Amino acid sequence: MIDRATTGQRYRAITRFNVGELPQWSSLDADLREAVEIVSMVLPFRANHYLVDQLIDWDRVPDDPMFRLTFPHRDMLEDEHFCAIRDLLWAEAEKAEIDALVKRIRYTLNPHPAGQMSHNVPMMDGEPVSGMQHKYRETILFFPSHGQTCHAYCTFCFRWAQFVGIDDLKFASKESDQLVRYVRRHPEVTDVLITGGDPMIMKTSVLRRYIEPLLAVESVQTIRIGTKSLSYWPQRFTIDPDADELMRLFDQVVASGKHLAIMGHYSHPVEFSTEMARAAIGRVRATGANIRMQSPLLRHINNDPQVWAQMWSEGVQMGVIPYYMFVERDTGARKYFEVSLVKAWELFQQAYQSVSGMARTVRGPSMSCFPGKCHVLGVTEIAGVKAFVLEYLQARDPNLVRRPFFAKFDPNASWYDDLEPFSAADEPFFISPEPDDALVPLSIMSSAE
Ligand SMILES: *Cc1c(COP(=O)(O)O)cnc(C)c1O
Numbered sequence: 001m002i003d004r005a006t007t008g009q010r011y012r013a014i015t016r017f018n019v020g021e022l023p024q025w026s027s028l029d030a031d032l033r034e035a036v037e038i039v040s041m042v043l044p045f046r047a048n049h050y051l052v053d054q055l056i057d058w059d060r061v062p063d064d065p066m067f068r069l070t071f072p073h074r075d076m077l078e079d080e081h082f083c084a085i086r087d088l089l090w091a092e093a094e095k096a097e098i099d100a101l102v103k104r105i106r107y108t109l110n111p112h113p114a115g116q117m118s119h120n121v122p123m124m125d126g127e128p129v130s131g132m133q134h135k136y137r138e139t140i141l142f143f144p145s146h147g148q149t150c151h152a153y154c155t156f157c158f159r160w161a162q163f164v165g166i167d168d169l170k171f172a173s174k175e176s177d178q179l180v181r182y183v184r185r186h187p188e189v190t191d192v193l194i195t196g197g198d199p200m201i202m203k204t205s206v207l208r209r210y211i212e213p214l215l216a217v218e219s220v221q222t223i224r225i226g227t228k229s230l231s232y233w234p235q236r237f238t239i240d241p242d243a244d245e246l247m248r249l250f251d252q253v254v255a256s257g258k259h260l261a262i263m264g265h266y267s268h269p270v271e272f273s274t275e276m277a278r279a280a281i282g283r284v285r286a287t288g289a290n291i292r293m294q295s296p297l298l299r300h301i302n303n304d305p306q307v308w309a310q311m312w313s314e315g316v317q318m319g320v321i322p323y324y325m326f327v328e329r330d331t332g333a334r335k336y337f338e339v340s341l342v343k344a345w346e347l348f349q350q351a352y353q354s355v356s357g358m359a360r361t362v363r364g365p366s367m368s369c370f371p372g373k374c375h376v377l378g379v380t381e382i383a384g385v386k387a388f389v390l391e392y393l394q395a396r397d398p399n400l401v402r403r404p405f406f407a408k409f410d411p412n413a414s415w416y417d418d419l420e421p422f423s424a425a426d427e428p429f430f431i432s433p434e435p436d437d438a439l440v441p442l443s444i445m446s447s448a449e
């Protein structure tokens with residue numbers, strides 16, 4: 001049983017403005033605190049007392065994986081940028097001057113990777129439909145305007161550009177009618193993936209406004225909700241004031257005959273470890289919804305095959321189905337978290353071989369890049385020459401899916417755009433955006449949802 005007296009506090013965000021009030025904070029050394037203060041001007045963080053009290057092991061800070069995932073680190077900024085901000089702070093510069101510098105630095109961090117803006121926004125009646133992306137035939141991504149923030153701002157996540165208020169980059173949709181109109185006109189869309197931010201930050205009554213109208217659309221078979229809340233704020237599913245109402249909404253989706261899939265973002269097995277996290281999983285599953293888990297592979301957080309094997313097998317035990325392992329995309333603090341493709345594959349292979357077939361539903365490592373979700377199958381030799389073996393798990397062009405192809409081996413490659421076709425036969429698999437989108441770097445889509 002969950003004890004409300006000890007765990008039942010209401011959600012309260014911890015950010016750079018109030019983090020100093022945490023008892024744990026004063027025990028950290030001054031340099032570490034200053035680094036968080038400086039880096040968070042560019043890459044903001046957000047936490048809550050559940051995350052701070054139950055998931056972070058403060059005796060292991062700064063190396064604790066949940067601490068790393070939540071609080072920015074000095075190395076996430078180029079030294080030159082870090083020092084520039086620090087110098088202005090030390091010189092007590094005007095706020096406007098500091099803000100301008102912060103903005104400049106943000107734009108150097110590729111706030112909008114993968115041609116998301118220009119390539120995936122669908123058209124309806126000659127107008128672009130905001131708040132949606134339609135990249136793969138059968139699945140539409142929907143970004144409800146009320147779900148554009150998260151319980152925590154994962155430091156690696158491409159959505160940071162939305163959180164820091166770069167307005168012209170913000171996807172938002174005011175109306176779910178538009179979504180319904182679009183899916184009615186596109187019966188090839190079987191899946192609606194509601195994402196964010198984190199849609200589970202919405203009150204149930206708001207979420208219902210988006211979901212209910214979809215239940216009447218026959219061609220929609222699956223509603224997916226991408227969320228980090230199962231691990232960062234499981235109270236959302238258990239003891240929050242509208243948690244019961246949320247379970248009733250899930251019941252209703254299942255009763256309508258649609259598949260409801262909660263795409264849980266789990267980065268580390270510690271996120272399964274608390275009573276509250278387990279209670280949340282149990283409640284969601286009791287509605288008939290499935291939970292699947294996915295996460296990027298991140299240096300400093302989960303670059304250890306045992307961590308993944310444990311996460312997948314504990315997940316299976318609780319009925320959480322392993323889905324994707326992503327390669328960290330090229331935005332934000334990428335350099336800090338980056339793992340080379342060959343290392344990612346080795347790690348995946350080691351973790352995968354150590355779990356039973358039940359956990360081998362997971363696919364990866366996968367890069368969400370311009371042409372599609374590119375899966376690194378491994379490294380092989382062709383007539384004595386080393387090569388990467390790749391395939392698309394998803395592609396704009398469905399005909400490319402599940403056709404193995406090759407790239408020249410490069411031990412340092414860490415993203416799709418570091419790769420080159422192995423031979424002329426592989427060239428059709430390497431697709432770049434049109435030149436007029438040259439401002440948008442060629443590469444990826446991925447991450448959490
Ligand atoms: C990952 C992704 C999807 C979902 O792909 P699945 O392989 O069906 O999980 C849909 N749209 C975009 C843009 C994606 O990146």
Ligand code: SF4
Nearest residue numbers: 150153154157228448
């Ligand atoms: S990874 Fe998910 S939970 Fe984390 S910041 Fe990105 S969208 Fe939010």
